Amino acid sequence: MGIAENLLKMFSLEGRTVLFTGAGGGIGGELASALAGAGAAVALCDINVDALDKRKKLIEDMGGRAVAVVLDVTKRESIETATRAVAAEYGGIDILVNCAGVNKREGLVDVEEVTYDKIMAINLKGAFFVSQAVAPYMKEKRYGNIINIGSHNTGPILGGCSVYGATKCGLLSLTRSMAVEWAKYNIRANCISPGHIKTDLTTATWAHPGRSEYLLNRIALGRPGYPADIAGVCLLLASDASSYITGCEYRVDGGCVCGGQPWEYDTDF
Numbered sequence: 178m179g180i181a182e183n184l185l186k187m188f189s190l191e192g193r194t195v196l197f198t199g200a201g202g203g204i205g206g207e208l209a210s211a212l213a214g215a216g217a218a219v220a221l222c223d224i225n226v227d228a229l230d231k232r233k234k235l236i237e238d239m240g241g242r243a244v245a246v247v248l249d250v251t252k253r254e255s256i257e258t259a260t261r262a263v264a265a266e267y268g269g270i271d272i273l274v275n276c277a278g279v280n281k282r283e284g285l286v287d288v289e290e291v292t293y294d295k296i297m298a299i300n301l302k303g304a305f306f307v308s309q310a311v312a313p314y315m316k317e318k319r320y321g322n323i324i325n326i327g328s329h330n331t332g333p334i335l336g337g338c339s340v341y342g343a344t345k346c347g348l349l350s351l352t353r354s355m356a357v358e359w360a361k362y363n364i365r366a367n368c369i370s371p372g373h374i375k376t377d378l379t380t381a382t383w384a385h386p387g388r389s390e391y392l393l394n395r396i397a398l399g400r401p402g403y404p405a406d407i408a409g410v411c412l413l414l415a416s417d418a419s420s421y422i423t424g425c426e427y428r429v430d431g432g433c434v435c436g437g438q439p440w441e442y443d444t445d446f
């Protein structure tokens with residue numbers, strides 16, 4: 178087998194079906210396009226119907242297969258209805274990408290219960306119950322693959338991200354539980370933790386002169402991340418190229434956690 182043929186076989190998602198939550202967003206939409214480009218039939222799920230329709234058209238225009246399904250991850254009934262519809266449309270669900278997420282930056286003492294509940298309900302409880310609803314389809318096929326979108330804040334923490342950070346640490350822990358409990362059904366689970374990526378979620382931060390400078394100083398590659406920067410690792414984890422990888426976290430942060438920009442130094446020591 179030649180190199181190209183071997184790579185194609187390892188990374189191809191032909192015949193696979195993927196359910197994305199948060200597919201109307203910057204990262205979820207880009208990941209959906211990437212996996213559709215690798216041959217998967219994708220189910221785009223979100224509460225933002227306009228964004229779903231736009232992404233569906235983009236994928237279809239490039240020759241991919243996509244359906245748009247309204248799914249509110251905070252509502253159990255919506256989760257059940259949407260996952261059933263996707264499984265019926267595609268004859269199962271092979272891969273799940275839990276990407277729906279929100280944040281509100283506030284100091285610990287200012288966080289109101291309603292904010293706490295909302296962030297928890299979308300980022301952590303939502304991913305928990307979407308995964309619980311999708312797992313039986315994977316179990317039936319003895320094949321499954323779950324990719325949870327974590328965050329920079331699973332490790333270092335930015336100020337004003339107490340609830341968000343707690344949800345993402347919880348999601349990483351949940352990833353490990355899925356990997357451990359569902360391995361016997363040949364279901365893998367991993368977490369991708371993006372660094373500082375330019376999307377609607379972070380527009381205000383990148384638009385702020387002081388904060389954007391703070392972030393850039395902490396990124397070794399010296400630039401923001403873009404949703405397309407996450408696509409490669411997502412394809413790796415979604416494909417059989419990573420068949421022995423489960424329960425792991427992958428950071429895609431341009432060298433942020435590793436130390437960021439070095440200070441000025443001389444070489445005369």
Ligand SMILES: NC(=O)c1ccc[n+]([C@@H]2O[C@H](COP(=O)([O-])OP(=O)(O)OC[C@H]3O[C@@H](n4cnc5c(N)ncnc54)[C@H](O)[C@@H]3O)[C@@H](O)[C@H]2O)c1
Pocket residue numbers: 198199200201202203204205222223224225228248249250251275276277278279299326327328329370371372373374375376377378379
């Ligand atoms: N942008 C970053 O720098 C960054 C960094 C680390 C992690 N992340 C994570 O990546 C994921 C995607 O973020 P993004 O930057 O693309 O943000 P985004 O705001 O562009 O996308 C988030 C999507 O989630 C959807 N959503 C919100 N509530 C929902 C609900 N109840 N049910 C279903 N969908 C819902 C929104 O409609 C939106 O389309 C999030 O989990 C976020 O925490 C983002």
